[in-house]
Structures are given as C-alpha cells and as structure tokens.
Amino acid sequence: MIGDVDGNRRLLRLAIRKAADEGARLIVLPELCTTGYVFESLREARALTDAGSADAVTDWVEEAALADVVVVGGFAATDGTALYNCAAIVDGSGLLATYRKTHLWNRELAIFEPGDEAPPVVSTPLGAVGLCICYDLFFPEVTRKLALDGADVIVAPTNSPAGRSAETAGDNIGVSVARVAANVNRVFVAVCDRYGDERGTRWVGRSLIADPDGAIVGLPPGNREKFVLADCDFRRSRDKRWPGTANDAIADRRPELYRQWETSNAS
Amino acid sequence: MIGDVDGNRRLLRLAIRKAADEGARLIVLPELCTTGYVFESLREARALTDAGSADAVTDWVEEAALADVVVVGGFAATDGTALYNCAAIVDGSGLLATYRKTHLWNRELAIFEPGDEAPPVVSTPLGAVGLCICYDLFFPEVTRKLALDGADVIVAPTNSPAGRSAETAGDNIGVSVARVAANVNRVFVAVCDRYGDERGTRWVGRSLIADPDGAIVGLPPGNREKFVLADCDFRRSRDKRWPGTANDAIADRRPELYRQWETSNAS
Numbered sequence: 388m389i390g391d392v393d394g395n396r397r398l399l400r401l402a403i404r405k406a407a408d409e410g411a412r413l414i415v416l417p418e419l420c421t422t423g424y425v426f427e428s429l430r431e432a433r434a435l436t437d438a439g440s441a442d443a444v445t446d447w448v449e450e451a452a453l454a455d456v457v458v459v460g461g462f463a464a465t466d467g468t469a470l471y472n473c474a475a476i477v478d479g480s481g482l483l484a485t486y487r488k489t490h491l492w493n494r495e496l497a498i499f500e501p502g503d504e505a506p507p508v509v510s511t512p513l514g515a516v517g518l519c520i521c522y523d524l525f526f527p528e529v530t531r532k533l534a535l536d537g538a539d540v541i542v543a544p545t546n547s548p549a550g551r552s553a554e555t556a557g558d559n560i561g562v563s564v565a566r567v568a569a570n571v572n573r574v575f576v577a578v579c580d581r582y583g584d585e586r587g588t589r590w591v592g593r594s595l596i597a598d599p600d601g602a603i604v605g606l607p608p609g610n611r612e613k614f615v616l617a618d619c620d621f622r623r624s625r626d627k628r629w630p631g632t633a634n635d636a637i638a639d640r641r642p643e644l645y646r647q648w649e650t651s652n653a654s
Numbered sequence: 655m656i657g658d659v660d661g662n663r664r665l666l667r668l669a670i671r672k673a674a675d676e677g678a679r680l681i682v683l684p685e686l687c688t689t690g691y692v693f694e695s696l697r698e699a700r701a702l703t704d705a706g707s708a709d710a711v712t713d714w715v716e717e718a719a720l721a722d723v724v725v726v727g728g729f730a731a732t733d734g735t736a737l738y739n740c741a742a743i744v745d746g747s748g749l750l751a752t753y754r755k756t757h758l759w760n761r762e763l764a765i766f767e768p769g770d771e772a773p774p775v776v777s778t779p780l781g782a783v784g785l786c787i788c789y790d791l792f793f794p795e796v797t798r799k800l801a802l803d804g805a806d807v808i809v810a811p812t813n814s815p816a817g818r819s820a821e822t823a824g825d826n827i828g829v830s831v832a833r834v835a836a837n838v839n840r841v842f843v844a845v846c847d848r849y850g851d852e853r854g855t856r857w858v859g860r861s862l863i864a865d866p867d868g869a870i871v872g873l874p875p876g877n878r879e880k881f882v883l884a885d886c887d888f889r890r891s892r893d894k895r896w897p898g899t900a901n902d903a904i905a906d907r908r909p910e911l912y913r914q915w916e917t918s919n920a921s
C-alpha cells in the first residue's frame with residue numbers, strides 16, 4: 388500500500404514466510420514494494436524513503452536466515468542526495484547485491500536517478516541469480532548481459548500498469564518479453580509483479596516464471612493476487628544447446644561482428 | 655519443393671503476382687525458397703545452387719517491375735567456392751541488397767558458410783527495409799542493429815521446422831520472438847515461413863506480421879498454407895515513444911553502459 392512503509396514491511400515478512408512454507412527457496416517480491424509506486428510528488432517519495440524503505444532489506448535478511456531462503460525485492464533508497472529505484476538480493480548471511488534500476492519508466496523519471504552500474508549476478512547456494520527491474524527487461528542488452536555473466540535465473544521485481552500500449556497488444560506483450568528473454572538466453576526468468584489498484588493505477592499481476600524453452604511454468608498469468616511457484620532445474624540454464632540440434636544459444640553468437648556493428652552505429 | 659529449382663521459380667513468380675494482385679506492396683518469400691531446405695548432402699545443395707537458385711533474383715526484379723512492388727526472398731548462392739544461405743531485397747530497378755545468413759541453424763552448418771557482413775537496411779519507396787533470416791531473429795543483437803540503422807520493417811525469410819524444443823513451449827515461442835523484436839524496437843516485423851512436409855521435416859507455416867506494439871496484424875498464425883497481408887503505417891516505426899509516456903524505446907537505451915558491459919564480458 389502506498390505510504391505505509393511499516394505496514395508493507397510487515398506484509399512482506401508474512402509473504403516471505405508463506406512462500407517459504409510452500410516450498411519456495413528463491414523468493415522474489417515486487418518493485419518498490421516497501422513504499423508503493425504511485426508517489427504524489429518527489430517530496431512524498433523522499434519522505435517514504437526516509438521512513439525506512441531500504442531498512443526492509445534487514446527484515447529480508449532475518450527472514451532469509453529463519454527460512455534458509457534467498458530473497459529478492461525492490462525498494463526506494465537514497466545516497467543522501469538522490470533517490471534510486473533499487474533491488475537487493477539477500478540470504479541469511481546478509482546482503483549479496485544491490486542494484487539501481489538502469490532504465491526508468493515514465494513518472495519514475497521525475498523521482499529517481501537512473502543507476503550507472505551493471506545489473507549484478509551473484510552466486511547463491513541455489514545457483515547464480517541475475518537481477519534487473521521491470522522496464523529493464525525491455526532492453527535485451529540487459530538480459531543478455533546477465534546471461535553472459537552466468538545467471539541461471541534472471542529475477543525482475545516489477546510493477547506493470549494496465550493500459551500502456553503494450554497491454555492492449557493482443558495477448559500480454561510483457562509476458563512475451565520475459566518468455567523471449569528466457570528462451571534466447573536459455574535461462575529461467577522470474578518476474579514478480581503487483582496486483583490491485585493504487586491511486587487510480589491498476590496493477591495487472593502478471594507475475595510469471597519462464598523456463599529456458601520460453602514456456603511459462605508455475606501458474607499462468609491472470610488478473611488476481613497470486614503466488615507463483617515452480618520447480619526450476621538450473622542444470623537446464625547451464626546447457627545452452629538447443630535440444631536435438633548442433634546449435635548453442637550463446638556459443639552461436641558472433642560477438643566480434645556485434646562489436647563491429649556497434650562501432651558503425653556509434654560513428 | 656526440394657530439388658526443382660525451375661518449378662520453384664515459376665511458383666514464386668505466381669506467388670508474387672498473387673500477392674501484388676491482393677494489394678501487397680512489400681512481398682516476402684520464405685528462406686531458401688528456390689531450392690528447398692532439406693538437402694540430402696552438400697553435393698545436392700551445390701548442384702541445386704548451380705541449377706539457377708540465385709538467378710531467381712532476376713525473376714523477382716522482373717515481377718517487381720511489372721507490379722511496382724518490393725520483393726524479398728531467400729535462396730542459396732555461391733561465391734564459386736562456398737555456399738551461402740542468402741536473401742535479397744529487390745525492386746523494379748534491380749537488386750537493392752543481398753545478405754548472407756549470419757547465424758546458421760543445425761544442418762545448415764554442414765552446407766553453408768556463415769555470412770560476415772552486417773544485416774542490411776535499404777531505402778525503398780515504401781520505407782526502410784531491414785533484412786535477416788530465420789534463426790538470426792533469435793539474436794536480439796541482429797534486430798536491434800537493424801532498428802538502430804533505421805529499419806521501418808524487419809523482414810525475415812524463414813523455414814521453421816516443427817518439433818524443435820521451442821515449438822513445444824506453450825504457445826509458439828517463435829511467434830513471441832518476432833513480436834518482442836517488433837515491440838522492444840518499435841518496428842514492424844514480417845516473417846514469411848513455409849508450410850508443408852519436405853523429406854520428413856514438417857514446416858509449421860508461422861508467417862506473421864507484428865506491429866510496433868508487438869501485436870500480430872494480418873492473419874493469425876495457423877497450421878496451413880496461407881498468405882498474410884497487413885496495412886503497415888511506417889510512421890509508427892519512426893516514432894519510438896511508448897504511447898502515453900515520457901519514454902522512448904530507442905532514446906532510453908544506455909549505449910555507453912552497454913559498451914562498458916561488453917568490454918567486461920570480453921576481458
């Protein structure tokens with residue numbers, strides 16, 4: 388809920404416990420889940436950030452230690468000056484990585500500064516977890532980078548509003564974007580989205596887990612609050628061969644050509 | 655049909671006339687449509703190439719002049735030594751561009767040499783046409799390059815066999831790959847696929863035209879021989895803004911960061 392950082396932090400602890408109870412080992416929470424998303428102003432965003440948005444990471448470490456899980460979630464944070472749309476990967480030992488969203492969407496541009504650091508991939512006992520946030524998924528440069536850095540799964544805390552043009556395009560294009568990122572990189576992709584209304588913005592709840600074939604595992608998307616759980620065998624992410632062929636999704640790349648192309652575009 | 659170059663060339667002339675009669679201005683034919691695809695051997699591929707595969711381009715120029723259309727299609731060609739899986743863009747004035755497939759699929763690796771030239775974008779009276787072939791679409795580096803070079807539409811002569819793993823992944827992942835390439839680059843994508851059986855390989859006929867929202871325009875995909883026709887307003891490809899937002903699919907890229915990431919991956 389927008390504006391209730393303490394209440395959101397409690398709900399997020401409960402959500403982590405519920406997910407762990409149901410067997411989840413890697414638990415993904417939405418983008419900006421401690422503050423809400425639809426800020427009235429930069430002033431409000433700053434006040435909510437100062438109200439402990441980023442301290443939720445400490446909660447997640449505690450919950451991760453209790454349940455022996457890995458937790459990923461999004462939150463607003465400040466470096467003392469600017470605000471950033473961030474996400475963190477934690478386990479019971481503490482913070483494993485933080486990330487500042489590189490590609491800001493619409494009204495975020497008036498609130499946050501974009502990040503300048505590469506999206507991270509961290510080793511966990513479960514496998515290598517790569518991290519980006521929502522609109523970052525629409526830049527194949529991001530998901531490719533995470534795959535090349537060895538991600539077994541790309542996790543993306545997300546807030547998907549209904550009504551943007553992509554939503555009206557046949558079936559949901561955001562679902563296809565995640566499935567295709569999974570398929571062309573032969574990794575898993577886990578998107579945790581929000582559901583419900585917030586100050587007139589409708590969140591569509593298109594959480595999903597896509598496998599390296601681009602198939603959706605776990606529950607299919609639907610317009611309701613839900614918990615998506617899937618068994619993901621990360622050995623599949625480590626074998627980049629297209630089954631039954633002489634091809635390999637990563638080894639078939641032509642990076643030397645891509646660099647030439649990039650140079651010609653830059654000139 | 656595999657092996658009947660003269661017969662295929664006649665059928666292709668008829669197909670171009672039929673498409674033009676129905677109002678098509680930019681006409682896309684499948685990959686390797688003059689020779690067929692399932693070669694028994696390199697020897698057979700070489701014999702069929704020598705039987706006039708590439709001369710079909712001359713037919714297409716003649717048909718393009720008669721109907722005042724642009725034609726794109728795939729064919730085998732040789733430089734006197736190696737064979738290449740090629741495609742050409744022609745209009746009534748002649749050849750506008752040729753391209754050698756950069757990413758070869760499975761048994762093509764035993765027949766063809768990969769191309770080393772960038773996929774081309776050419777100006778036509780209809781708009782800027784970017785060209786790649788089939789499996790190239792699974793490399794977002796290719797479609798991004800074509801969009802950055804100004805393509806209004808990316809055309810991809812294709813032969814999609816049933817039964818590869820991607821085919822079994824929920825709904826057809828190849829359709830999603832084309833839709834997502836269209837959406838993240840805000841261009842049109844036109845895929846002309848084959849339908850039918852050839853020496854035990856089943857072609858699924860997933861021709862489609864995707865618009866910059868990632869929506870499929872023209873006929874939906876289906877397992878039958880078909881002709882897909884759509885009105886494509888290329889002004890939509892030239893406006894990269896996400897409708898109703900402050901965002902722009904191309905201007906929001908962070909190329910300076912991507913270059914840093916690329917360097918760290920190369921080291």
